[in-house]
Amino acid sequence: MRPIDYTAAQDVRGALQKLAARPLESAPIGGGTNLVDLMKIHVQNPALLVDINGLPLAEIQEVEGGLRIGALVRNSDLANHPLVRERYPVLSEALLSGASPQLRNMATVGGNILQRTRCAYFRDISQPCNKREPGSGCGALEGFNRMHAVLGTSDKCIAANPSDMSVALAALDATVHVSGPKGERTVAFGDFHLLPGSTPERETVLKPGELITHVSLPASRFAARSRYLKVRDRASYAFALASAAVAIELEGKTIKDARVALGGVGTKPWRSAEAEKALMGQPADEVHFKAAAAAALKSAKPRTHNAFKVELARRTLVRVLALAAGLA
Amino acid sequence: MSDPKQPPHGTGAEGDAPSVLDDGKTTRREFVGTAVVGGTLLAAGFLSLSATAQGGAKASSLEGPSVAPVPIKLQVNGQEHALEVEPRVTLLDALRENLGLTGSKKGCDLGQCGACTVLVEGRRVNSCLTLAVMQQGKRITTIEGLSQGETLHPMQQSFLAHDGFQCGYCTPGQIMSAVGFSREPWGQTDADIREGMCGNICRCGAYPHIVAAVRDGRGKQA
Numbered sequence: 355m356r357p358i359d360y361t362a363a364q365d366v367r368g369a370l371q372k373l374a375a376r377p378l379e380s381a382p383i384g385g386g387t388n389l390v391d392l393m394k395i396h397v398q399n400p401a402l403l404v405d406i407n408g409l410p411l412a413e414i415q416e417v418e419g420g421l422r423i424g425a426l427v428r429n430s431d432l433a434n435h436p437l438v439r440e441r442y443p444v445l446s447e448a449l450l451s452g453a454s455p456q457l458r459n460m461a462t463v464g465g466n467i468l469q470r471t472r473c474a475y476f477r478d479i480s481q482p483c484n485k486r487e488p489g490s491g492c493g494a495l496e497g498f499n500r501m502h503a504v505l506g507t508s509d510k511c512i513a514a515n516p517s518d519m520s521v522a523l524a525a526l527d528a529t530v531h532v533s534g535p536k537g538e539r540t541v542a543f544g545d546f547h548l549l550p551g552s553t554p555e556r557e558t559v560l561k562p563g564e565l566i567t568h569v570s571l572p573a574s575r576f577a578a579r580s581r582y583l584k585v586r587d588r589a590s591y592a593f594a595l596a597s598a599a600v601a602i603e604l605e606g607k608t609i610k611d612a613r614v615a616l617g618g619v620g621t622k623p624w625r626s627a628e629a630e631k632a633l634m635g636q637p638a639d640e641v642h643f644k645a646a647a648a649a650a651l652k653s654a655k656p657r658t659h660n661a662f663k664v665e666l667a668r669r670t671l672v673r674v675l676a677l678a679a680g681l682a
Numbered sequence: 683m684s685d686p687k688q689p690p691h692g693t694g695a696e697g698d699a700p701s702v703l704d705d706g707k708t709t710r711r712e713f714v715g716t717a718v719v720g721g722t723l724l725a726a727g728f729l730s731l732s733a734t735a736q737g738g739a740k741a742s743s744l745e746g747p748s749v750a751p752v753p754i755k756l757q758v759n760g761q762e763h764a765l766e767v768e769p770r771v772t773l774l775d776a777l778r779e780n781l782g783l784t785g786s787k788k789g790c791d792l793g794q795c796g797a798c799t800v801l802v803e804g805r806r807v808n809s810c811l812t813l814a815v816m817q818q819g820k821r822i823t824t825i826e827g828l829s830q831g832e833t834l835h836p837m838q839q840s841f842l843a844h845d846g847f848q849c850g851y852c853t854p855g856q857i858m859s860a861v862g863f864s865r866e867p868w869g870q871t872d873a874d875i876r877e878g879m880c881g882n883i884c885r886c887g888a889y890p891h892i893v894a895a896v897r898d899g900r901g902k903q904a
């Protein structure tokens with residue numbers, strides 16, 4: 355790890371000021387589980403860390419039937435919160451499928467949303483990577499790309515977004531609350547992460563010097579019937595090969611409303627409007643689950659080693675829809 | 683890497699034990715000492731090779747010029763320690779290298795193995811992925827602080843009773859993780875234990891015995 359300066363902030367204003375003092379070389383640190391990791395392998399090299407753990411953003415509050423979740427709430431606390439378990443089970447399941455209990459005790463909501471890809475070329479500074487070093491090329495396009503994305507890719511980058519929690523937040527219509535030098539703003543979760551396009555180094559709409567302060571979840575009729583399913587190389591403590599978060603509202607046997615998001619296969623947490631459209635107003639049965647899965651993966655662009663993900667994601671989605679509908 | 687010159691904390695019981703027993707056998711203490719020195723030479727040799735290849739990496743986890751160490755206070759195992767560390771020093775390195783508490787192990791140093799697990803405010807965390815400066819004012823418990831004097835913590839006893847290890851390298855992390863696990867809202871099945879202990883990898887594959895040890899040890903109060 356390179357030398358760093360360190361300062362701790364006690365409130366949002368103080369943190370923003372400290373970040374602004376050295377705008378190009380400062381970074382906030384939450385749990386540190388992604389940042390310290392990447393600093394050790396020289397992928398991220400901030401010169402100043404602003405510790406935000408003292409900020410009063412570790413609360414989960416009920417607001418207008420929904421939830422307001424502070425950016426510093428630990429992943430384990432969010433997963434085990436009674437209101438989350440009861441009203442947004444998909445979020446609890448997604449969180450509990452991610453990382454390890456130790457890491458979940460450290461990881462924050464803000465840090466989880468902003469965690470970087472696990473692309474092995476991105477993590478190895480001896481390799482070319484457009485995301486880490488714009489214009490240097492992409493080691494994965496013609497390299498070993500078994501873990502990489504099939505949705506939302508570009509000819510510059512095919513890295514998968516690794517977060518499980520974000521897949522659930524995408525399905526739940528979450529809103530990200532941001533504070534910066536110019537004040538506060540909110541961003542719909544679906545707009546928060548960017549597609550790689552020709553600028554894979556830009557991953558979110560967060561600007562340097564801005565902080566995530568909260569995430570809010572609206573009250574919802576369908577979230578209680580929501581599930582997360584993750585498929586990986588070993589039974590636990592591994593990133594997703596494919597995952598799916600779904601929430602459905604049933605009227606009798608008919609799907610009245612649906613939310614579908616995929617993980618492990620997209621360059622960002624992948625909300626699928628196509629799959630939702632294929633489900634809406636249809637009977638909750640395997641035929642329509644399969645139609646939705648086909649729609650979700652229609653635009654998939656598999657590469658040499660990750661073609662299996664297309665069928666794996668389809669099956670994952672069919673299975674989790676059956677679980678959510680109470681048919682499996 | 684631990685400093686072989688710094689004796690591990692809490693070895694007072696052994697005192698200045700003679701290094702050779704009457705029958706001429708090496709004591710555990712001397713063996714450990716030799717092993718540590720040997721390991722250091724090996725690592726130094728390896729690192730100097732790669733340093734040549736990469737044009738000057740240092741034989742330490744800290745590269746580049748140093749910045750001034752900052753004075754910090756850590757509350758470890760009920761004792762306050764004042765120390766001076768660079769801000770980039772991880773909690774794991776501060777425990778091992780500054781405080782001589784080498785019970786917490788460095789396996790991967792990247793959050794992937796759990797060997798460095800300690801409790802912060804009673805919750806298990808990976809000490810390799812947090813910085814020492816960030817943990818000031820927090821109650822930190824390491825494997826050295828688990829027993830009450832000579833009386834082992836029930837989870838330690840359970841690992842002994844069930845032979846929950848082979849080489850023992852992952853064991854301090856396993857035990858600290860198991861203590862943290864016991865305080866978390868997990869179910870009672872072995873599947874819960876396996877999932878709840880997934881953050882601790884055992885190279886020796888002692889898992890069946892580890893599960894038995896956790897099953898037995900989790901209900902027992904310290």
Ligand SMILES: Cc1cc2nc3c(=O)[nH]c(=O)nc-3n(C[C@H](O)[C@H](O)[C@H](O)COP(=O)(O)OP(=O)(O)OC[C@H]3O[C@@H](n4cnc5c(N)ncnc54)[C@H](O)[C@@H]3O)c2cc1C
Nearest residue numbers: 384385386387388389452453462464465466517518566793
């Ligand atoms: C071995 C291992 C396995 C893992 N497995 C999984 C897995 O299966 N699924 C999964 O989803 N994740 C997994 N993770 C990733 C883990 O979930 C993330 O590392 C964690 O969520 C990051 O949160 P943090 O608070 O530690 O972030 P930090 O490391 O503190 O920060 C991450 C980034 O976000 C920035 N940041 C943090 N908070 C804020 C804020 N409030 N505002 C603005 N910027 C901020 C930091 O500057 C940094 O750039 C794994 C990690 C490891 C090490």
Ligand code: SF4
Nearest residue numbers: 473475483492511512
């Ligand atoms: S896939 Fe993206 S992150 Fe991976 S090497 Fe290519 S450009 Fe870098």
Ligand code: FES
Nearest residue numbers: 789790791796810
């Ligand atoms: S040494 Fe910390 S998890 Fe491996």
Ligand code: FES
Nearest residue numbers: 848850884885886
């Ligand atoms: S006992 Fe050897 S690594 Fe677990």
